[in-house]
Amino acid sequence: MICTLTVNPCIDITYEVLDLKKDDANRAVHVMRDPGGKGINVSRVLQRLGAPTLAIAVAGGHTGKLLGDLLDEENVKHRLVPVPGDTRLGIILTDLREGTQTRVSAPGPNMTMHSLDELRRTLHEELGRSKMMVCGGTLPPGVPLDLYNTLVEDARAKGVPVVVDTDGELLIAVVQAKPFLIKPNVHELSRLVERTLHDRNDVLRAGKSLLDKGLEQLVVSMGKDGAFWIDRRNVFHGKGPDVRAESSVGAGDSMIAGILYGLYNGMAPDVALRWGVAAGTAAVITRGTVLCHPEDVHRMYEQCVITKVE
Ligand SMILES: Nc1ncnc2c1ncn2[C@@H]1O[C@H](COP(=O)(O)OP(=O)(O)OP(=O)(O)O)[C@@H](O)[C@H]1O
Ligand SMILES: [Mg+2]
Known part of the structure; x- marks a missing residue:
């Protein structure tokens, strides 16, 4: 489990x-x-x-x-x-x-x-x-x-x-212990690398710099712009369909659950990312703290686009 x-x-x-x-x-x-x-x-x-x-x-x-x-x-x-x-x-x-x-x-x-x-x-x-x-x-x-x-x-x-999802000095500290995966959003990543990230290339560079520090992989979530999976072999970008956002509360937590659902079932990183983006997207279309409905996650999964970033 x-x-x-x-x-x-x-x-x-x-x-x-x-x-x-x-x-x-x-x-x-x-x-x-x-x-x-x-x-x-x-x-x-x-x-x-x-x-x-x-x-x-x-x-x-x-x-x-x-x-x-x-x-x-x-x-x-x-x-x-x-x-x-x-x-x-x-x-x-x-x-x-x-x-x-x-x-x-x-x-x-x-x-x-x-x-x-x-x-x-x-x-x-x-x-x-x-x-x-x-x-x-x-x-x-x-x-x-x-x-x-x-x-x-x-x-x-x-x-x-x-998998560790935290912010600020706790995130800076835990990277030293090299957890299996971290999932910062752009603001958390920016605080972690201690610089402002202006665009996607900045985000990618910052994410890859953490691999140089010994981290095996990370997922950087970017709200409506989807997320990057970054490891030594591959970088994937995942994006769900455009949706009307009701509440983004719990999008990050749902995304982690989606990624783990994929990895737990033996799926490859790009497929796990797809489940993660699907769950995150499904969370924003529900009100308040409702998180996500499984039928929405499956529907979003079909509509997600995963691309390999060169
Ligand atoms: N407005 C949105 N439209 C579409 N998808 C979204 C939106 N917001 C979040 N998502 C999806 O959910 C994922 C996680 O969202 P986000 O980057 O906001 O995480 P977070 O900041 O960690 O959220 P949390 O507040 O739950 O900690 C995104 O990568 C994206 O796939
Ligand atoms: Mg979060």
């Missing part, structure tokens, strides 16, 4: 209002609750695509219990490691008229040494059953900044390749 690890999960509460007014009372026309966090979202999409997955996450308090219940509702297998304090809530205010989404997120409960040890013990048990692992997102207070490096090395010792 593919195990995912989320150290700082959340429950996303989305309030949809017709015309959001600041400093005033607003009435929601629709409210949604979703389990959130990068690893958790990847597991939710893998489950929908029919790939076996287990979401390992840190959870606490009533909201931690709710996280487990919401995952159960979606039949996502999970193991929750207890932490003192409450799993955080993420608030998303969707202005239906303007089509904007205003997000407010909390730092998350403090991690204790005990919970961290428990998390690593749980992961060690599950790595024996895992073909691949995904981790990503921010870290809650109390977690060492090299946690992802430690996890990549733990997994490597058991022969399990790790």
Whole structure:
């Protein structure tokens, strides 16, 4: 199976209002609750695509219990490691008229040494059953900044390749541990190589420079411009059909799930990229935090164009 690890999960509460007014009372026309966090979202999409997955996450308090219940509702297998304090809530205010989404997120409960040890013990048990692992997102207070490096090395010792999706100093740090795959978007890549990327050639050059630093492969996602798969042998560009974007929340997480669905089933990189672009594109046509519907992913897959870049 593919195990995912989320150290700082959340429950996303989305309030949809017709015309959001600041400093005033607003009435929601629709409210949604979703389990959130990068690893958790990847597991939710893998489950929908029919790939076996287990979401390992840190959870606490009533909201931690709710996280487990919401995952159960979606039949996502999970193991929750207890932490003192409450799993955080993420608030998303969707202005239906303007089509904007205003997000407010909390730092998350403090991690204790005990919970961290428990998390690593749980992961060690599950790595024996895992073909691949995904981790990503921010870290809650109390977690060492090299946690992802430690996890990549733990997994490597058991022969399990790790996909890491994170940003800023965490991404800069984890590249040193040479994870199997990273999936920065253009902004994250730009922060990683510490320079502004003006066009596709800049993006390609920056991506290839990471191979020189020992990374085996990476996928750079570029929103509506699709994504590059970059490894030592090939560079592929993938693009889905033009769609009306409703919400790009979770496009990156869906893309990772699509890529892993392909790789897990033994497909070549260009085909895995195609599943990734299909899942990412399927995520933007759904509202709010809905992620993607499997029938849309299959439809988008048919319409994706993958080209080899010379
Ligand atoms: N507006 C869009 N139109 C079509 N496809 C899109 C659009 N936005 C994203 N995608 C698809 O989803 C993939 C991932 O999106 P994106 O580059 O926005 O990831 P991200 O910035 O990591 O997203 P996230 O906010 O979920 O972390 C893209 O490579 C593309 O295939
Ligand atoms: Mg992302």
